Amino acid sequence: MIGFILKRLLYTIVVMFIASVAIFYALRVAPGDPVNAILNPTAMEQARAALRARLGLDLPIWEQYFVYVKHIFQGDTGESLLTGKTIPHVLATYGLRSLVLAGTALLIAYAIAIPLGVLAAVRRNSIWDQAAMFFANLGMGIPSFWLALLLILLFGATLHWLPIEGSGDLRHLILPASVLSVESLAVTMRLMRSSMLEQLGQDYVRTLRAKGVRGRRIIWVHVVRNALIPIISLTGLRIGWLIGYAVIVETVFRWPGLGYELVDSVIRRDYPVAQGLSLLLTLAVLSANFLANMAYAVVDPRLRKG
Amino acid sequence: MWRRLAANRLVLLGTVITVVIVTLGILAPWISPDDYAKQDLLSSLEPPLSKGHLLGTDQLGRDTLSRILHGIRLSIFVGFVITAISLFFGGLLGLAAGYYRGKVDTAISAVIDIFWGFPLILVAVLLVGALGPGLLALMLAVGLINWAGFARVMRGEVLALREREFVEAARALGINDLRIMWRHVLPHAVPATLVLGSYYVALAIIFEAGFSFIGMGVQPPNPSLGQMIGEARNYMLVDSWLMTIPGVTIAVLVIALNLLGDGLRDIFDPRLKDN
Numbered sequence: 001m002i003g004f005i006l007k008r009l010l011y012t013i014v015v016m017f018i019a020s021v022a023i024f025y026a027l028r029v030a031p032g033d034p035v036n037a038i039l040n041p042t043a044m045e046q047a048r049a050a051l052r053a054r055l056g057l058d059l060p061i062w063e064q065y066f067v068y069v070k071h072i073f074q075g076d077t078g079e080s081l082l083t084g085k086t087i088p089h090v091l092a093t094y095g096l097r098s099l100v101l102a103g104t105a106l107l108i109a110y111a112i113a114i115p116l117g118v119l120a121a122v123r124r125n126s127i128w129d130q131a132a133m134f135f136a137n138l139g140m141g142i143p144s145f146w147l148a149l150l151l152i153l154l155f156g157a158t159l160h161w162l163p164i165e166g167s168g169d170l171r172h173l174i175l176p177a178s179v180l181s182v183e184s185l186a187v188t189m190r191l192m193r194s195s196m197l198e199q200l201g202q203d204y205v206r207t208l209r210a211k212g213v214r215g216r217r218i219i220w221v222h223v224v225r226n227a228l229i230p231i232i233s234l235t236g237l238r239i240g241w242l243i244g245y246a247v248i249v250e251t252v253f254r255w256p257g258l259g260y261e262l263v264d265s266v267i268r269r270d271y272p273v274a275q276g277l278s279l280l281l282t283l284a285v286l287s288a289n290f291l292a293n294m295a296y297a298v299v300d301p302r303l304r305k306g
Numbered sequence: 307m308w309r310r311l312a313a314n315r316l317v318l319l320g321t322v323i324t325v326v327i328v329t330l331g332i333l334a335p336w337i338s339p340d341d342y343a344k345q346d347l348l349s350s351l352e353p354p355l356s357k358g359h360l361l362g363t364d365q366l367g368r369d370t371l372s373r374i375l376h377g378i379r380l381s382i383f384v385g386f387v388i389t390a391i392s393l394f395f396g397g398l399l400g401l402a403a404g405y406y407r408g409k410v411d412t413a414i415s416a417v418i419d420i421f422w423g424f425p426l427i428l429v430a431v432l433l434v435g436a437l438g439p440g441l442l443a444l445m446l447a448v449g450l451i452n453w454a455g456f457a458r459v460m461r462g463e464v465l466a467l468r469e470r471e472f473v474e475a476a477r478a479l480g481i482n483d484l485r486i487m488w489r490h491v492l493p494h495a496v497p498a499t500l501v502l503g504s505y506y507v508a509l510a511i512i513f514e515a516g517f518s519f520i521g522m523g524v525q526p527p528n529p530s531l532g533q534m535i536g537e538a539r540n541y542m543l544v545d546s547w548l549m550t551i552p553g554v555t556i557a558v559l560v561i562a563l564n565l566l567g568d569g570l571r572d573i574f575d576p577r578l579k580d581n
Contacts, residue, residue, distance in 0.1 A: 011419060011423075014420070015419075015420050015423045015424075018420060019424065022432070023432060026432040026433065026435060026436040027432070027435055027436070029436050030435050030436040030437075030438075137561055137564060137565065138557075138561065140560070140561070140564055141508075141557045141558075141560040141561030141564060142553075142557045142560075143512055143515050143516060143519075143532070143535075143553065143556050143557065143560075144516070145515075145516055145519045145520075145532070145535065146535055146549070146553035146556065146557070149535065149539055149542060149549055149553075150553075152542075153542055153543075153546065157542070157543055240425070243425075244425035244426065244427045244428070245427065247427045247431070247520075248427075248516045248517075248519070248520060251520045252519075252520075259427065262428075262431055263431055263520065263522070266431055266432065266434070266435040267435070274435070278428055278431075278432065281425055281427075281428050282423075282424065282425065282428060285423065285424075285425045286423050289423060
């Protein structure tokens with residue numbers, strides 16, 4: 001188990017390193033100059049060159065990278081070129097908002113999908129089952145940003161029940177979290193249903209029936225518990241997916257989270273912020289994958305050697 | 307295969323809708339009633355079924371039906387082309403890794419794992435930053451990540467296949483590796499990759515739409531379904547048709563592709579039925 005963890009840890013470090021180089025390079029080969037965003041457009045060329053030299057932007061890219069890494073190891077993580085906020089502060093603020101959004105979406109998805117998946121499997125081919133699968137197909141097909149606009153139109157513009165953009169109190173969270181949860185809800189419901197069907201066909205279910213255990217008890221105490229295993233082991237991947245996909249949902253609702261800010265900082269060439277947020281996003285997804293692998297290993301001891 | 311696809315009504319529906327939409331997309335330049343970029347400010351924001359415009363017009367008076375058809379064409383191009391390319395490279399690497407095992411496998415698997423670890427959205431945002439917004443950055447991003455999915459599936463299939471008797475027999479007969487891979491292993495591994503492929507086409511289409519929606523994908527005046535929704539957002543309260551039509555189009559196309567994928571999976575891998 002320890003070997004397994006070490007191996008995954010090494011993998012995470014390697015990917016983070018490659019990611020940091022790729023991110024650094026991708027941002028700097030792009031046309032555009034952060035100096036233009038900071039200085040007045042009429043600033044003289046000397047002033048531009050001086051600022052560029054102060055920010056270290058006149059060095060070759062690989063040298064800039066080494067300076068960047070050196071500073072990080074010296075504990076100087078830098079600050080936003082545009083707002084002057086320190087990077088840890090930026091990461092904590094936006095990262096936390098994204099985490100709240102993704103976490104709420106996951107809660108909504110599981111709270112609805114798991115009971116419905118159980119119901120669909122137990123009443124297989126009933127009207128419940130068919131309705132649940134119909135909505136699952138719908139949920140996987142509707143583009144989230146379009147659903148977002150429909151909900152904005154309904155709850156924001158027509159009914160005036162909910163705020164349609166920004167963040168603040170809990171009411172701001174309802175629409176973005178619901179929209180973000182839909183795809184996960186549909187996928188989880190399908191997975192729970194098929195996992196339940198697989199478990200219902202197992203021998204132990206027949207044995208319990210033969211022993212005279214009540215049907216409802218078999219389902220909720222025995223079958224559901226086993227059927228939850230694949231859901232639990234896929235939760236890590238789900239979280240990673242939610243954090244990544246939140247970029248689009250955050251943009252629609254102007255939810256100032258990691259994704260929204262990342263797009264903004266890339267467009268405005270705020271290198272330190274874009275680098276920090278990119279690495280945070282990569283780390284979040286890698287950690288989620290790591291958790292998923294750990295969960296697999298816990299559930300299935302055969303994988304621990306891997 | 308066709309008879310089995312037709313056996314399930316939902317799958318049949320998905321297949322028929324996919325074929326119809328793909329055909330419409332391919333034929334778009336010839337069947338569009340109008341030029342998709344032609345503006346006519348005197349007849350802007352016309353509702354559907356208005357004179358000369360079956361699906362109405364947008365804020366610049368451009369014919370919605372023509373834009374939708376060209377948008378479908380673009381979605382299909384992105385979805386199928388990028389999936390085909392990543393399937394080709396991913397499949398090839400997965401085949402080599404699974405067949406040769408050992409060092410080849412270790413090396414290829416390491417590369418697969420690294421690409422697999424990257425969030426697609428991040429790759430796309432960075433590429434858009436580096437190359438500028440547009441189709442190229444978007445397709446590169448999807449391709450760079452999705453090949454790893456195909457490689458994983460292919461590798462898994464081939465690892466199991468190479469131990470089967472018929473492969474052993476071929477090896478015992480002295481047939482060379484390339485021929486065994488091409489003639490005996492690959493055909494058995496195609497179904498699983500094809501199933502994944504049908505889902506990946508749907509994912510790529512949704513992704514293109516999402517990215518064009520936030521303005522980082524296809525640029526005007528080229529029509530993309532996602533970008534049409536993005537533009538329609540500003541006219542949401544005046545004319546909600548404008549955002550409804552492309553939205554429904556994407557949803558129908560993606561749902562049809564997913565149903566087709568479910569059908570293919572049931573045919574090729576009956577073990578996974580009801581998944």
